Amino acid sequence: MEDEFEFDLNSEDPKFSVERYEEMIRNHDQYFFDAQAFENITDYYIEKNDAARALQVVEFARNQHPYAAVFLIKQAQLLVVSNRIDEALTCLEKAEMLEASDADIYIIRGNLFENLERFGEALENYEKALSLAEETDDILLHIAYVHQNMGDYTTAISYLKQCLEQNMENQDALYELAFCYDVLDNQQESIQFYEQYIDNEPYSYAAWYNLGNAFTKLSLFEKAIDAYDYAILIKDSFASAYFNKGNALVNLEKYQDAIDVYRQTFEYEQPNADTYCAIGECYEKLEQMDEARSFYKKAVKMDSKLADAWFGIGVTLDFEERYFEALHFYRKALDLDIANGDYWFAIADAEYKLGHMPEAESAYEKVVELNPLDVDAWLDFSSILYEQKRLDDAIDVITQAIKNNPxxxxxxxxxxxxxxxxxxxxxxxxxxxxxxxxxxxxxxxxxxxxxxxxxxxxxxxxxxxxxxx
Missing domain, CATH: 1.25.40 (Serine Threonine Protein Phosphatase 5, Tetratricopeptide repeat)
Incomplete structure (x- = not known):
């Protein structure tokens, strides 16, 4: 048996503890570390994403400090990461026997049950943690998540509000609240909440941003732009606020202004395919087709699965009466999103312009199957039949159209x-x-x-x- 040496380690110096620990492993020795030193060493490996080494440290720590619940708790956390769920639960049971008042036990167990979709048991553990923890905003946030997963968004909202009462700066809670109001389609209450929140926290860029999103969903685009402007004023690097402001400007048909705002996002984040595509659409609306096509091409170069960008290239070619080329790009978009009625509509129209009547007819059939409420599609479909002197077929199509759109x-x-x-x-x-x-x-x-x-x-x-x- 190896000799065990005791070192008077300075547990305030994590680097020293790690070096001594690694020396012990290299020499196959047994050194004694106090509990704080072991915590420091474990945290060091966790931060390096070395779960296996961290688990090894915890094993040593448990041998030397068998009555310290903290190492059982850390072991449980690490076992969860390794997806060793049953072992993690066993560690938590042992920790609870040693120190039942440690809130972390119930938080970790709550997380486990939440991920396993055992929502009742998750809530029991989170409620227990609430009664023990000093800071409870994150626990309240997790309780809200569980209620969301159970489809109970109204209860989730009440917990999110409690979370924000505890910590006005909990950004996750602010965004989740917006999500819940969105699911409930209750934008008015969302606006009311964020306006009240801003009265207390006027410099919360997240609150202004969520307020802007709520105005956008009610098509109050001018108000949305004002809210996004405040968010940007508070945090000038807030790329999402620029992007959504750009979308609001598009809805107001201020396409050049939207392009300018979209371009500002590039100052604060790497250009991405969605933004390139949005700029392309603005140039398309301005009928600057070369510019539009250039940005759509940048989008597909960055993300070859972005169907709207392939479609956009097709639209620019269609505008220039290059229907055969347009079809190629429409079909590329369709390959990525086979059930998109707009893509089928564009294909039907391009086939018709090329004089390919059977192909146009087939595409129109698909459009009205996917979007039976698209009155224009029914009219165009019947029209190509009428042009071919197929009056009975044209009348049949309009009869179907009226059934769907009385x-x-x-x-x-x-x-x-x-x-x-x-x-x-x-x-x-x-x-x-x-x-x-x-x-x-x-x-x-x-x-x-x-x-x-x-x-x-x-x-x-x-x-x-x-x-x-």
Missing amino acids: DAAELYYRMVAYLFAKGEYTEALAQLERALSTDPEKHYILFEYLPQLQQNKVIMEIVNKYMQG
Whole structure:
């Protein structure tokens, strides 16, 4: 058996403790370390992400300090990292027998049960920790997480508010609160909370940012921009605030301003594909297609799975009437997001412009299957059938469209046009009455499609009756 040496170690100097420990391992000796020294050594290896070495230290520590619960607790934490759950729980049971008043035991066990989705047991442990811990904001945050995982967002909100009462600067709680209000679609209460919070903490950039997000969700874009501006004023490197401000400007159709703001994010974080794509969309809206395409290409170079950027390249080519090339990029986008109705719509339109009627028809079928509420898609689909003199098919498509969109007057007016074209005047007049009772203001749609109907006295009498009505 090796001799055991006792050193009068200065536990305040972690570096010295680590060096002595490593010397002991190299020499296959047994040195004595006080509890604080062992804690320092363990923490050193944890910080270096060397869980195996940290566990070895804890084993030594437990042998030399068998009644110190702290090493059982650290061992449990390390076993959790190694996914040795049962062993971790055993360590926590032993620690609880030695020192039942240590809140860390219940926090770690609560975490374990939370990750195992044993939410009732997680809550029991967190509640126990609450009664023992001096600082409780993180425990309250974890209780809120559990309630979120259980789908109880209202209770989660109450715990998040308690967490913020304990620590007004808990950023995670601020963001989680915004998330819960979002899930409950309760932006008004979210705004009320953040405005009150800001009254007490006017320099909380996170609160201003979340307030901006809540305004954005209510389409109050001017107010959102003001809130993002305050967040940026407090923290000028807050890239997410610049990005969301850019999005708000896009919604106000201030595309050049949005580009300028998006570009500011590059001063504070590495350029990313989403921002390049957003800038590309702004240039597209400004019809500066070369610039737009350049930014979309930067986006796909950075993230080849960003479907919107591939689609954007297609849109710029489509705008230049390069439909065949556009199709190539639309299909690349579709490969990444096969159920995107907008992509199918663009493909249908490009195929139609190329004169590929069967392909266009097939794509339109997919659009209305994915987005049966897309009135424009139904109208375009029926239109390509009408152009091919397939009147019955066009009428069938509009009939399906009306079933899905019974309040869309445009569909009734189009049906009137098709029925007149087919010579079914009685049914056409019945549909005209229906269209006019749905929305008389849109009767111009009928004449755009069949201008000759303006010469029809019966039709004009019916229209005038509703317009004067």
